[in-house]
Structures are given as C-alpha cells and as structure tokens.
Amino acid sequence: MQLILVRHGRTQANAQARFPLTSDVPLDGVGREQVTRTGQLLAASDFRPEVIHSSDAARALQTAAALRDVIDPDLSITPRPELRELDWGELRGRSISPGAAGDTSYARWQQDPMSRLPGGESLIDVATRVDGMLRLLADDGRPAIVVSHAVTLTVLTARIHGWDLLETWRTHRAHLPPGQFRRLELTAPPVPARSLPRRT
Template sequence: MTVTRICLVRHGETDWNAERRLQGQLDIPLNGNGRQQADRLAAALKRAAHPFAALYSSDLQRAASTAAPIAQQLGLAVTALPALRERHFGALQGVTLADGPQQQPHAWHGYSQREPAHDLGGGESLLAFSARVRHALARLAVEHLGQSILLVSHGGVLDMAYRLASGQPLTAQRAVPIPNAALNWLGVDAAQWSIIEWADQRHLAQTLDEL
C-alpha cells in the first residue's frame, strides 16, 4: 500500500491566542513569541530533513507568517490555500471565551454545546467546516500520493483533521491538545486515515543555537 504522510502545523502564537479571544477568519498577526516559534520550527524541520514534496498554508497572515521561515529554510515555495482557513465563528469572532456567554448567548450556546448545524450567527457550522477540511485533505492526499507534505493552518482545522483520523464525532469536546507551532502527523493509505504522532513540541523548548 502507498502511504501519504501529512504534517500539520498550527500557526505561531498571536496576542489573541494569549487573550483567549476567538480569531476565526479575522486576519490577526503573530506576536513576538509566535515569530520565535516559527523560527524554531523552521530550524527544526531543516535539521530533521523531512523530504517534503510541498508546503501549503492558510492564506491568513498568522499562518502565512509561520510558513515563511519554513519555506526559506527548506527551499520550498508556499502555496496559499484558503480551504485551510480557520472556521468562521460568525458573531463570536473577536469575542473572548470569558465574555462569549454574556455578549453572544445564542451563538455561544451553539458553540459551547457543539451543535453541528449551528452557524454561530452568520458563520460556519461544524458540518460545513468539517466537510471543507475533509475535502481539502483528501484532495491533497490524492495529489501527493505516496509523498510527505507540510500544511500550516489553524487549531480548528487541526481538530477536524484529528477527528477525521480518529473517528471522534463532531459533537464530542476536543480530546487532544493543539499547541501553537507543534508538529502533528497523519497518514492516509487507500482512504484509511491514521494518526502517526501528535503535538510534538520538543523543538519549541530549544534555542535556535541548539537547533
């Protein structure tokens, strides 16, 4: 059987991550820590010498800015892929997790209860979001059959990818951590998805000199 390996990376940290504020598809930049995470990640990938055939990124700047030093270190072009964007959180975009229940109670109920068809007040339902991510990953797996590829995206996208490979339902609360700038590996073989490794952060504890 021919196995395609997909390495997924959540973008580096932003100020809104630190504030626990829902970003969705608002275009928020990396903060200083996020830029350092991106540089450490790029150096670690160069040292590991994974034979990536291609590098894709969400077109939102926090992902694109994470992908840029990787592209430079690995000598790969970045292909922007809007299908890798974060979920659109509708009325909750820009709202902190602490303020959501009071500021947007209807949308918050749909979000917190993980109602699959709820669009969060003009956003994207879990059903639509999951279908978008699943379609994008399946297409890339076919286009890069038997190769290894690197995708820089967002926490929600990685959550959908984990659910695809593990069979976890959309209605269940997130089961695994999804740290900024960690490495997460999936495999796909004849349309059968599997989790190879998840949330590898070892490179983030090292300095650039150590890498």
C-alpha cells in the first residue's frame, strides 16, 4: 500500500531551535505556507489518499486539516497517539543547541539514543509505538497520508525499509524538514521493535 509521510509545518519552537514545551504548539505563518504548498503538490500528483492519520499534537492536526482542505475536503482525519513525537522529557522547552546558550543533555543522548531521556522516551519506545501503527495501516490497506514529527517519521521510515535504526538516526538519511513529505510503499508490518539491534 502507498503511504505519504508528512512532517508538520514549522512552529515557533522549530524557528527558535527549541524542543516544544507542550503538544499545543501551533504552526507559525511559514509553517502554514509550507503545508499549503505540500497539499498543492500532493493534489496535483497521482496519489489518491483515502484517509489521513495524524499525531494528536496540535501542530500535526493543524497540518492534517490544511492538507485535507487542499487535497479533498471529504478526507477523514484520525488522531493517533502512536504518532506523537518522541517525549523529550526534561528537555521540553530547552534549546536544541549545546553549550552555554543551550543544554548538553541532548548531545549526550545523541550518543546513545536507544536509552531513555530523563523523564522521556528512547528510540526503541518510539519504534514500539510506530510498529503498532504500521500493523494498523497494513491491516487497513487504504492509501494514506501520515502526519507526524521529525523523530517519529525517521523511525517510521527506518522500520518500513528495514534499516538499522541507530544507523538511520546517526546518518540522518530519513530526516524530513518541516512541511515536507516522502512517498513510501508499505508491503508488510515490521518485526517487533524489541528485535532491533543495539550498537555501542
């Protein structure tokens, strides 16, 4: 089945290079423009989605609604907690940049993203959520748009392709900028996330 993965449009937190403080962060003006352009590209393509699955965060649902309005006003949007962004725990609201102006915790976690952030999640936690979502999509079988977040979409892309999760994370080969999309084919659900290799 065909999937379009879309990262939500830009937010003020993205523009400031900060981890979002809450799930209620809305799109900013640039983000709204990004999503409108993506919707126009998808509407002009040969892809015909039958449903939109979206993270239940405000910025993702806002993105999903904007895409629906451009592509097909009759498309249903289903909020999915499984598609939430990685829980940043104690990093919420902090700067992504390390050093005096930011926080070194993120840089430390980058060295071992399979471990849980303090008060948050690991990549394995996200993979477990994503795998449940992929099984749901495979069972449903309809071509779909999936609206989510940077880390979650990286994990989802790696799981669909069968790529090593840690290598995918470190090479950034699955990264999507805000408002951008990727088209993929889902042929079968992945093996359980617990079998993912952990490298040091």
